[in-house]
Amino acid sequence: MNVLLPNSLAEACDFCAKQPDLIPLAGATDLLVHWPLRQAEHDKTYLDLSKLQELRTITWSANSLTLGALTTYWDVLQDPRAKSDFPLLIESARQVGAIQIQSRGTWAGNIANGSPAADGVPVLMAYDASVALTSKSGTRSVPLHEYYTGYRKSVRRSDELISAISIPLRRYDFAVFHKVGARRAQAITKIGLAMTRESAKPATWRVVANSVAATVKRCAAVENLLHAGAPIRKPEDFAAAIASDVTPIDDIRSTADYRRTVMARLLYHSLKGVSPAIS
Amino acid sequence: MHRLEGLSKLSGAERYLDDEPLEGALKGCLWGMTVRSPISRGKIRRIAYGAGFDWSKFVVVEPGDIPGPNETYLIENDQPVLAPGYVRHMHEAVALVAHEDRNLLRRAAASIRVEVDADPPALDFRVAPRADQIQRGSDNLIKKLQIKKGDVHAAFANAYKIVEGEYETGAQEHVYIENNAMSAWIEDGPNGDVVVVRGSMQCPYYVLNALKHALGRDETRVRVIQAPTGGGFGGKEDYPSTIALHCALLTLKAKRPVKIIYDRSEDMAATTKRHPSLVRHKTAVDKSGKLLAQQIEVILDGGAYVTLSPVVLSRGIIHAAGPYTCENVLIEGKAVLTNSVPYGAFRGFGAPQTIFACERHMDRIAHALGLDPIEVRRINLLKDGQTTSTQQTISGGTDRHALLNETLRVSAYDKHKRESEAFNKTHPYLRRGIGIATVLHGAGFTGNGEVYLNSKVDVGARPDGKIEVLAASTEMGQGTNTVFTRIAADAAGYDTADVVVGVPDTFRVPNSGPTVASRTVMVVGKLVERAIDDLAAQLGQNGKPLRGPSLKKAITDWHTTNPGKELKGRATYTPPPNVKFDDKNYVGDAYATFAWGACVAHVEVDLRTAAVRVLDFTAMQDIGKVINPVLAKGQVQGGVVQAIGWALSEEFKFKDGGMLNNTLTNYIIPTSDDVPPIRVVFHENPYPFGGGGAKGVGELPMDGPAPAILNAVAHATGADARAIPLTPEHLLPLL
Amino acid sequence: MGFATSQSSMNHQSTQSSATLNGTIAIRFTLNGREVEIAVDPTERLLDTLRYRLNLPGSKEGCGEGECGACTVTIDDLPANSCLVPTFQVRGCNVRTIESIPTSSLQPMLETGATQCGACTPGVVVTANWIKEHSSVLASHTLRALMAGNLCRCTGYDGIIDGLEKWIGNPKGGRP
Ligand SMILES: Cc1cc2nc3c(=O)[nH]c(=O)nc-3n(C[C@H](O)[C@H](O)[C@H](O)COP(=O)(O)OP(=O)(O)OC[C@H]3O[C@@H](n4cnc5c(N)ncnc54)[C@H](O)[C@@H]3O)c2cc1C
């Protein structure tokens, strides 16, 4: 194995420009799982970001919160303002793994890893976050809901690193996060849901689900239903929208049926009474 | 008295096998790995060792290298040490490789390809095998057993009602946190070289017998030493024989020490599990819920080899009728061969499976009759003087009705029941309920098992006057060393500081039998007392045994007059009086005694997700005399939580007969946040033939939680679930 | 999985980079209060460096996948699974293992039965000790939630939670 140890983001980008197949390494909580068994991966070249202090920042500005790429779940849990302004970040961070994972796992790693079960991604998406992609030639910003192009595929070029995640400061009058796993802690999500309603006029809904498609998925049909104020009286009334938004599968952790049914029930019970149309 | 080695474990000072430096006997140690089958059944055409490695630098062991018979010594010697040209389950050991560079070894092992011609495997034990799946006899049957009492058919003809039900339980992985670990090296001995095996294990003499058999050596030329063992639960009962043999074969070929340390995924995929079961009940009852006839059919998946399945089946059927009296009982049990990994010992040993069915069935009987489940249990619970299904007359003075009442009281059963019913009327999606199970667990080996074992314990009297307990019973977390120290100190009238428990080493300790079946304190503890009595009598005068300081003084005096000599007290098992079992007809005293228990689960079901959460749990146990309350309570709490996992989340996913979710990420055991504090209450009733008055405690706690939880789910939601694990995916369609 | 018969790449060399030397990386960090300097292979996990090279086998490997917590250490005063940390990442860090916790302080855990087989125990104690040293986290977390990254198959957790309550002198920490 070879590892490159850059001293700055600029140096890291230089390495990436030269060597397109580098594997960035942040908290390593995804990359090192079962490491001794994955000998083939020992032969690759890694780029250690973990010492780049410039990426380990949480910055509040007048209209956004910016998480440097090394921000961990624990960092957000300790932030004095996160709980009031972005409660879903706190809820999701608390439910990632256990403290040993929260202390080292990064939000950017969660995004970059590209798992459809990622728990950090739905809440960021529900807050309309965008991803800063930095390369030798500069930084571009991509809305998170446009970041993924397929299963573990994204718009990130191999010479780019995620340098930050930016979340606009907006007013929300409703926000909820559900993680359904096989146990209460240390569980991979079987079906998850993050929902926000921005209290602009007209109100804007964002509904994001994980573990029900090839990527974490913004659910346009469900959002349309909510924007239209369609009357909903039971979980099954979401079925058609769910069918058009997500494509759950049977896998080692759950079944497609379970995921669809539970998604409908979580939507219904979370939204019941929140808008007059849903009762 | 606190756990003897507790501070050493808490401070991280305890040295498990993989913690030891490769020095001394392990100097120059190689790492060993196992090459495994990629299919469930078929012929091995060739083992292709990958190109790109200099295999002359590796030690490779194939079946031809086994000096004795290629058999793992157990009940039937049908399991090979290394598959000889034909494999019967996924991940079966086929060959062994060793090298001193662990990473290079991992790469090299990954390059090995086992080329096979697959035959059709039998993978579902519930259905009769097709002709091309038959591999044993005419029907793949491993063992068939029957218990018969009275005449069930006549009783069915006159029944007020007949209630039937089919119940299933899944496989369960032990998940001891220390994975299997074994080392081997060669020493000089008086009769030639000695193969020494040291590792994580429950039963050193099982390992010894396996080594003797397959290496073709006698017990002077093989030696087995237990290393500190990080959990077992039955998982290190028979499997360590296999890995010890692997280690020994590599060491014999390499002429160097060898260590095999499994990683978690290998341990989960390749080692034994709890037997999956299917149990059918047909019960005749009268109007009041009294049991008139119980007809029960028990089918266990035995996996690919016989291993311990016949004895697991035996315990399973004996417990199948529950702690109830019934005049007419017919229990038929069979263990079936399939091409799954061999199923083996796991805490409870067949009883949790059949008790699950029985206790869930009792609630369904109550439901069918419109009666309270508590009442149905009350009128059927065994009273002293009544007989079990094997016609064993129950005695011992435990008042099972009082025990049940006490359980209801401490668990606040009525209050939780009332409150749950009120809660359910108003909550939009949460449902609460309460459930009970009443259980029994036979302590020690079944039937004449203890007589056949003929266990022995020595106590060594040391020159400094201290007493050393010499037994093959192992400490694996359950507290053997601490309890033996207490029992020995009490018997000798000693301070516990003057008692030592010797390391189980087959060159030093006699065979006190395997560390299983909740027998260690009760059976072996009693032998410790008697060995001390023997020592005290040897040194006593005028037939008056010595105790305390006078015993200590007599020991030191003896050594002064007999320098360099050994002084020992000895004891051999003798059964309690009037215990008789006919193991051909399954009639009589199946166990010298039973431990009794009851438990109450209070649960909450989330109708949105079908997730079940245990809110409160009470376990009441009659285990005779409680010798160490902290240790005993810990056994119960640990057993209950293991049973909660079995009931709700520990689901096996199979692919082509192999375990697909062989990781801790995907095989879901409870975390601290998934379980409530477990309330434990002991109902003390000393058992005169048990060490310190104790009966077994290790397994009873595994028996009740699963049915209590499913009964509570039924109370909460009406869901008539009859299979575990009851994962949300399985419960959802029932809601 | 590695033990089975899957294919693995044969390219076994490591190439040089600006920051690596002979394929190894020289690092310095503070370990249980002392400065350590060591050359590590880039593939080395902190758990292996501690156990096999620095003679600190108290941290255990229960899974190698971040689930069981038997390998828990603290890095810069936060609990981490050392099986998921490439050793070179702790350069400049402050690492504490079970070996840094005085045995004499552990009596309360002994009395409640916090250990049985002991395989999970060092990790349990490291997390527990961290909670004890940062008891302000109990304002937002229960003990049971904080301990959820340390799987124990023996105790059913009560012995651990009771011991921890006793140890930190917070009789209610574990109850929801
Ligand atoms: C026991 C356990 C429990 C877990 N529980 C959860 C859970 O509950 N929910 C959940 O969502 N996840 C969970 N995870 C997964 C993991 O912890 C998270 O995805 C975490 O956020 C990954 O971050 P990291 O910094 O550790 O990533 P790393 O492992 O360092 O990297 C992950 C991937 O992202 C890439 N990468 C990292 N940083 C960058 C960057 N700045 N730019 C470009 N690419 C980058 C890496 O190359 C790699 O492909 C768990 C993992 C374990 C081991």
Ligand code: FES
């Ligand atoms: S060994 Fe590191 S978490 Fe299990």
Ligand code: FES
């Ligand atoms: S004490 Fe054995 S796993 Fe915790």
